Amino acid sequence: MLEQLEGSQAVAKAVALCRPEVISAYPISPQTHIVEGLSDLVRTGELEPCEYLMVESEFAAMSACIGASAAGARTYTATASQGLLYMAEALFNASGLGLPIVMTLANRAIGAPINIWNDHSDSMSQRDSGWIQLYAESNQEAVDLHVQAFRLAEELSLPVMVCMDGFILTHAHEEVDLPTQEQVDAFLPAFVPRQVLDPAEPVTIGAMVGPEAFTEVKYLMHAKQVLALDSIPEIGADFSRAFGRDSGGLVRTYRAEDAETIVVALGSVLGTIEDVVDELREQGVKIGVVAIKCFRPYPLDDVREALRDAQRIVVIEKAFAVGAGGIVGQNIRLALSGLESRVHDVVAGLGGRPITKRSLHALLADALADRLEPGRLHFLDLKRDVVERELERLRDGRRPGPHAESILRDQGIVAARSH
Amino acid sequence: MHSHSPTGYGVGEEANVFQVRIHGRGGQGVVTAAELLSVAAFVEGSHAQAFPTFGSERTGAPVVSFCRIDDRPIRNREPIAEPDALIIQDPTLLHQVDVFAGLDQDGYILINSARGFDQLGLGEFATGFREQRLLTVPATEIAREHLGRPLPNAVLLGGFAGLSGLVTIESVARAIRERFPGKLGDGNVAAAEAAFEYVRRETGSVAHA
Numbered sequence: 125m126l127e128q129l130e131g132s133q134a135v136a137k138a139v140a141l142c143r144p145e146v147i148s149a150y151p152i153s154p155q156t157h158i159v160e161g162l163s164d165l166v167r168t169g170e171l172e173p174c175e176y177l178m179v180e181s182e183f184a185a186m187s188a189c190i191g192a193s194a195a196g197a198r199t200y201t202a203t204a205s206q207g208l209l210y211m212a213e214a215l216f217n218a219s220g221l222g223l224p225i226v227m228t229l230a231n232r233a234i235g236a237p238i239n240i241w242n243d244h245s246d247s248m249s250q251r252d253s254g255w256i257q258l259y260a261e262s263n264q265e266a267v268d269l270h271v272q273a274f275r276l277a278e279e280l281s282l283p284v285m286v287c288m289d290g291f292i293l294t295h296a297h298e299e300v301d302l303p304t305q306e307q308v309d310a311f312l313p314a315f316v317p318r319q320v321l322d323p324a325e326p327v328t329i330g331a332m333v334g335p336e337a338f339t340e341v342k343y344l345m346h347a348k349q350v351l352a353l354d355s356i357p358e359i360g361a362d363f364s365r366a367f368g369r370d371s372g373g374l375v376r377t378y379r380a381e382d383a384e385t386i387v388v389a390l391g392s393v394l395g396t397i398e399d400v401v402d403e404l405r406e407q408g409v410k411i412g413v414v415a416i417k418c419f420r421p422y423p424l425d426d427v428r429e430a431l432r433d434a435q436r437i438v439v440i441e442k443a444f445a446v447g448a449g450g451i452v453g454q455n456i457r458l459a460l461s462g463l464e465s466r467v468h469d470v471v472a473g474l475g476g477r478p479i480t481k482r483s484l485h486a487l488l489a490d491a492l493a494d495r496l497e498p499g500r501l502h503f504l505d506l507k508r509d510v511v512e513r514e515l516e517r518l519r520d521g522r523r524p525g526p527h528a529e530s531i532l533r534d535q536g537i538v539a540a541r542s543h
Numbered sequence: 544m545h546s547h548s549p550t551g552y553g554v555g556e557e558a559n560v561f562q563v564r565i566h567g568r569g570g571q572g573v574v575t576a577a578e579l580l581s582v583a584a585f586v587e588g589s590h591a592q593a594f595p596t597f598g599s600e601r602t603g604a605p606v607v608s609f610c611r612i613d614d615r616p617i618r619n620r621e622p623i624a625e626p627d628a629l630i631i632q633d634p635t636l637l638h639q640v641d642v643f644a645g646l647d648q649d650g651y652i653l654i655n656s657a658r659g660f661d662q663l664g665l666g667e668f669a670t671g672f673r674e675q676r677l678l679t680v681p682a683t684e685i686a687r688e689h690l691g692r693p694l695p696n697a698v699l700l701g702g703f704a705g706l707s708g709l710v711t712i713e714s715v716a717r718a719i720r721e722r723f724p725g726k727l728g729d730g731n732v733a734a735a736e737a738a739f740e741y742v743r744r745e746t747g748s749v750a751h752a
Contacts, residue, residue, distance in 0.1 A: 128585035130578070292620055297578045297593040299585060395618030480621045 126301050131263040131293040134300040135228060136161025138267040140171045141308040142226075142274045144200040145315075146192035148177040150185045152207040153240055154290035155230035159202050182207040186214035186225075193223040194329050196320040198274065201225065204290055205232035208246045212253070215283075219254025220345065221330055222318070224277035226270065227255075230290040231391065231442070233475045237528040241476020242290045244390065244442035247419075248451050250285075254345055256352055257420040258372065259390040260288040263300050268371030271303065272359050274312055279355055280348055281318040289392040291476070303367060311366050349421040356418055374423035375430050379405060380412030385492060386434040388456055390416045393440065393472070393479050400484045409492060416452065427459040436466050438491050440484075440504070442473040449501045468496045472504035479504065510534065560613040561709060562623045566642045567632030570602040572696035575722070576630065577608035579700055582718035583710040584612040592617045605640050612709065630703055631655060632682070632695050634663060648672045651707050655695045657681035675746055678706050680738050689734035690727075701735025705742030712739045 129137075136158050139147075147166070149159040163178070165171040175192075179185045185201050193199040203211065208229060218225050234245040247257060258273065260266035266288040273284040288294060303311075319329055333341055353374065360372040370376075378398055380386055387397050394415050404411050414430045416423075431437055437460070441452040448454075450469030457467050468491060473479045483505050490496050510531055517524045524530070563580060567573035574595040581593035589612050596607040609623040624644070628651035631642055637654075646652070648671045654660075656679040660669045669677055680702040682695035689698075697719050704712045715735055720728040 128582045128591065292594070295595055296620070297581045297591075298617070299590060392620055396620050399619045478622050480624070481619065482624075 125304075126299055128297055129263070129300050129302075130157065130295065130297050131266060131288065131300075132157030132230075132295070133161050134263050134267050134302065135270060135288070135294075136165065137302055138270045139200055139226075139228075140165050141303060141305055142200075142271060142312055143171075143198065143309075144174055144226075144274075145197040146175050146177065146189070146199045147201065148179055148185045148188035148192065148199070149201045150179055150182050150203070150207065152182070152204050154232060154242070154294045155202045155204045155207070155228065157294065158228055158230070162200075182210040183214055186211035186218060189225045189227075190214060190218050190221065190223055193218070193225050193317075194221065194319070194321045196315070196317040196322070198278075198315045199223075199225045200227070202228035202230065204230040205234055205240070205246045208250060209234065212250060215250055215253040215255060217330070218283045220341075222281045222345070222348070223283060224274075224281050224315075224317075225283040226273045226277050227283070227285050228266075228270070229285050229287045230294045231287055232290040239475040242292050242442070243474045243476070244287070245474075247285065247287045248443040251420055251451070254283075254349070255420065256282055256284040256349070256356075256418070258284065258286050258356075258418050259416065260286065260293065261392055261394045261415065263288075263293055263296065263298055264369075265371050266293060267300055267302060268363060268367070268369070271308055271311060272363055272372050274315075276352065276355055276359055278315050279359075280352055282348055282352065287391065292392045301369070307366065311363065352418075352421050353423055353426075372417060374418045375426040376415040376417055377430050378413040378415070380414060380430065380434075382410055383412030383434055384410045385436040385438065385488070386412050386414050386431055387438045387440060387488070388414045388416065388431070388452065389440045390419060390452065391442070393442070396479060396481060397440065397484060400481050400488065403481075403485070404488065411488070411492075419452070419455075422455055424455075424459045427456060428463075431456070431460060431465065432463060434465055436468070436491060438468045438470060438488065438496075440470050440472050440479070442471075444469075444471045444501065466498050468498065468502065470502045470504055474503075477505060559615065560611055560617070560619075561628070562626045563610040563612070563628045563630065563703075563709075564623045564626040565608045565610070565630045565632065566636050566640065567606055567696070568602075568636070569604045569606050571606075571632045572694055573606040573632060574608045576632070576696035576700060577610040579697065579715070579718040579722060580610045580703070580710065581612070582721060583700070583704075583714035584610075586714050586717055587710060589614060590616050592620075594620075596622065605636055626650065628703070628707060628709070629653070630699050632699060634658075634679075637663060637665070643668070649676070651676045651703075652678070653699060653703050653706055654679045655682040655699055657684060676706070678702070678742060678745060680741055682738060685734050685737050685741070689737060690730040694731075697731040698734045698738045701738035702742045704735075705739040706746065712736060715739075 163176050166174050166176040189199045189201050233239040233243045258269050269286045273286050277284040364370050439453040453469035565576050577593035581591035584591040591612045593610045631654045634656040682698040683693045686694050686698050700715045704715050716732045719731045
């Protein structure tokens with residue numbers, strides 16, 4: 125039924141429809157509304173049987189998920205930002221053990237400087253943790269991806285992270301078509317664990333593995349992730365048939381058929397980019413969009429196929445590798461090796477800075493006129509004067525002090541605030 | 544869109560989207576107001592998107608929320624820099640925050656105040672705007688009367704329905720009741736209806752400046 129809902133509430137309801145048996149979580153903004161919603165559904169008995177564990181930290185949250193999943197329970201958690209980092213060690217355990225845990229990540233920046241707003245630093249920091257990473261463009265897709273994620277996780281016995289932009293999606297009220305319980309039950313069969321801790325039939329999960337077999341276990345992890353490149357489109361197609369709308373998949377193209385210039389991005393910024401692309405198309409510019417829906421496993425062949433005919437590719441990403449450059453950009457270049465196309469890396473939306481149509485128009489005008497220096501990392505809406513002043517201070521003073529506080533003082537801001 | 548087709552927004556891409564920005568202070572229900580407006584538009588069959596400025600808001604701090612309403616699905620997620628309408632829940636913000644940023648002279652302004660634009664020191668500013676699109680409503684007083692609490696958000700939505708015709712008062716009432724069942728909802732609906740009637744009376748007469 126079509127409802128006007130907050131993103132977090134929609135996700136909480138969608139997760140409940142998937143009948144998780146154990147939810148273990150620690151609240152952190154901007155994810156909190158999701159687990160609050162779920163704990164309410166458990167308390168009122170609307171979601172049962174389900175055990176909701178309020179633990180003392182994110183490390184404990186993921187650890188409890190590992191135990192519950194190994195015992196054969198459908199298991200869910202949610203986190204963001206520093207919370208994800210705090211569970212980093214357990215993330216690798218969950219994926220190394222091949223446990224089909226589903227987690228929502230409400231994308232948020234990583235400190236320092238402390239910042240609670242949206243970007244993709246958190247998920248990108250754990251891109252090689254062995255979790256599948258799916259990125260939602262809208263709250264409808266966030267709902268749909270959770271339903272698909274449980275099936276994907278359990279089919280392959282792998283953990284899946286559904287990434288949705290914190291605040292921009294989690295706190296937005298928009299229309300969402302929530303599936304019925306019958307629809308979800310028909311799409312998502314009961315969980316049959318591939319491995320289970322059972323006192324009646326005792327086994328060990330998580331044994332020490334030495335040099336004689338560690339490589340082979342890791343190879344199998346990789347092979348299983350690569351299998352997901354087949355499963356994700358299959359499950360997406362099944363989903364379309366069952367629910368009558370497209371969601372998920374590996375890569376989605378928009379007006380890209382004859383495009384000379386293609387913008388690549390992940391997550392909720394794609395909608396704003398598509399509006400801008402429509403406006404440029406009206407002016408006769410041959411421009412399109414490629415949305416990366418699944419970043420891990422990396423759909424290299426699909427990316428190459430989607431981008432192979434473009435001359436100019438502008439990657440807009442909400443995170444970067446300090447001292448190295450764009451993260452998505454590097455992956456795009458890898459997919460295009462041997463081709464002539466130029467790839468521009470643009471970092472945008474860091475720490476919640478709005479990505480506006482006006483700025484995107486200016487950026488793409490520069491790109492179309494070949495005014496973007498190739499091979500350089502670009503920062504959308506970078507306040508150059510602020511950076512220059514700080515560099516100046518650095519040159520002059522023996523003890524220039526912390527950048528963040530100096531810049532805030534220059535701008536007359538006592539406490540950080542949003543736009 | 545339906546009956547509401549405010550004129551003067553150009554043609555083409557942006558012609559159908561209507562953008563509302565709500566200013567208030569933490570604790571005044573600024574975020575809830577945008578949410579309720581989006582629900583009211585949704586029940587009328589429009590596409591709507593409501594979102595807050597994102598931050599660690601605290602009681603009394605300036606807060607902004609946004610609502611977009613369109614007859615097509617909404618993809619754009621940038622904050623609203625050029626609103627078609629402003630709802631200002633706290634008049635003390637007028638000289639603290641640039642609440643009018645990005646509003647052109649075809650825009651709607653609804654301010655919570657028992658005083659008029661002239662008395663608020665906005666007489667000169669209002670010159671050039673369409674008079675019938677600017678109004679103050681004593682929302683705090685109306686809220687006190689019907690709710691016993693000075694919560695202006697739902698009240699102003701009733702007033703906004705009257706001023707703009709963007710949504711009906713019935714849809715506003717339905718959105719309020721869905722969000723706040725029982726006595727709280729009844730009180731807010733009564734207050735919103737009172738504000739709607741107030742606006743209808745004021746805009747029916749000439750002297751509301």
